[in-house]
Amino acid sequence: MEKSTVIGLTLGFLAVGTGMVLKGASLMALWNPAAIMIIVVGTAAAVLNAFPMDELKKVPKLVKIIFKEPQITSKREVIHSFMALATIARREGLLFLESHLESIEDPFIRNGMQLVIDGGDAEYVKLLLEEEIYATEERHRVGALIFTQAGTYAPTLGVLGAVVGLIAALGNLSDIEKLGHSIAAAFVATLLGIFTGYVLWHPIANKLKRISRKEIEIKQMIVEGVLAIQAGKSPMAIEQMLLVYLPVSERRAEREENNVQETQGTA
Template sequence: MTTIIGLILAIVFIGVGMVLKGVSMESLANPAAFLIIFGGTFASLFVAFPLTEIKKFPILLKIVLFEPKLPTQSELIDSMVDWSIVARTEGVLALEEIADSIEDPFLKNGLEMIIDGSDRNQMEEILYSELEAVAERHKVGSLIFSQAGMYAPTLGVLGAVVGLIAALGNLKDMDKLGYSIAAAFIATLLGIFSGYVLWHPISNKLKRLSKKELDLKVMMIEGLLAIQDGLTPKLVERKLSVYLPSKARLKQEEPISEEEEAVVA
C-alpha cells in the first residue's frame, strides 16, 4: 500500500511542479520517448537476465504493490511457546495436527522434521541452507529492478540525443524545431523519473521485505530448535525475545500462568 501511495504522490508533486514551472502537460504525450525509455529498459533487462528470472518480474511487482502478510515477531513467539507446551505435555507427535494447518512451507518443514525425530544438527543445517537459498532468490529479484534503475536514466540521455538529432534536421522549421527539443528533454525526464522514482525505490522495497522475511525465518529456526531441545516454554520465550526491540520485549515478557508452568515443568 505504501508503494502505491508513494507513486501517486510522486506523480502529483512532479506534475504540479511542472505546471507551476509553466510546462504544458500535453508535452508528456510523446510516444517515442515512452518507447525509448520503457521499451529500451525492458530490452536491456532481457539482455542482462535469463528468461527464467525475467518471468518473475510481474510477481515481484505484485509483491511490492501488495505486500504479503507475514506474522509479527510477537505472534511468532506466542506460537512457538504454545507449540513447546504441546510438545512437552503431549509429545512431539501431537505437533502433527499443528503442522498440517500451517501454510508457510519453511515453518511446516521444520515442524515435520521435529515430528520425524530428525537429528538436531542435520535439521539446523537443512533449515539454514534453505534460508541461504531464499536469500539468494530474493537478491536476484531486487537486482532486476536496481539494474532497471541504472539503465533508464542512461536511456534518457539516448532519447535526448535522438531528439536533438531530429531538431538539427528541422532548423528551418521553428515549430518542428521546438517540438523536437521538447521531446528530447521529455525522454530525459522519463528516464530519470522511472529510474529514481520507480525502479530504484522498488528494488529497495524488495530488499526491505526480504530482510523482514529472513529475520522471521531465523527466529523460526531458533524456535524450532528450542522445541526440539525440549526447552521449557519460558526459556523458548526468552530465547526468541532477544530479537525484539526493547519496548516490544517488555510487552512480550508476560509471565506464563501458574497452571501452564506446573504442567510443562
C-alpha cells in the same frame, strides 16, 4: 493494499506534473511517443538482455507484491507458536507433536518440526533449514535485482533519447519554431528516464529487499525456535531467546501478554 506504495506513486506523479505547471511547461509535452518508446521499450530490451526468461516471468508477481505485501507470520505469532509447542513437548514428548503439525499454518515451522520429530540431529536440521533460507534469499535477491538494473538502464536511455531528439532538432535549424519543439521533445526522454529510474524501478527494488529481509529474519527466528524445542528448552527460555528479535518497545507488552495468558491458564 500497501498504502505507502500508492501514496508514493501518487506523490511522484503529482510532483512532476505540478512542477511542470509551475514552471510554465505544458503537461501535453509529456506525450511524446518517440521518448516513451525509447525509455519503455529500451528498458525492457535491456532487462531482457540481462536476465533469462524464467526469472523475468516472475516480474508480474513481484509487482503485485509491491501493492499487496504477502501475509507473513509475525514475530509475535512465531513466539506464541513455539511457546505452545514447547509446552506440549514438555508434557507429552516430542513425538506427540506430530498430531499437532496440521494445525500449524506456517509451512517453514511445520517442516522444521517434522525434521525434529523424524529424529534428525540438531546439526542436520539446522543445515536443511538454513539451506532453504539461503534459497529463498537468493530468489528474492534476483527479483529485486531486475528492478535495480531497470532503474540503472532507464536514466541512461533517457540520455540516449535526448541525443536522438537533438539530432532531429539539428535538422530543423532553419525553422525556429520547429527547432524549439524538437529541443523540448528531446529532453522529455531524459525526464522520463530519470523519473522511471528513480521514482519507480529503484524504489520498487528497495521495497522488495525490505520485504525479503523481513521474511528472512522471521525464518531465522523459526530456526532458533525449532532447535530450542529439539534441545528440550522450557517455554520461558524459548520466549526469552526469541524476544531479542522484537523491538525493545514491544518486548514488555509481549511479556505482559504471556503472563496474563499463563495466569488465566492456571486459574
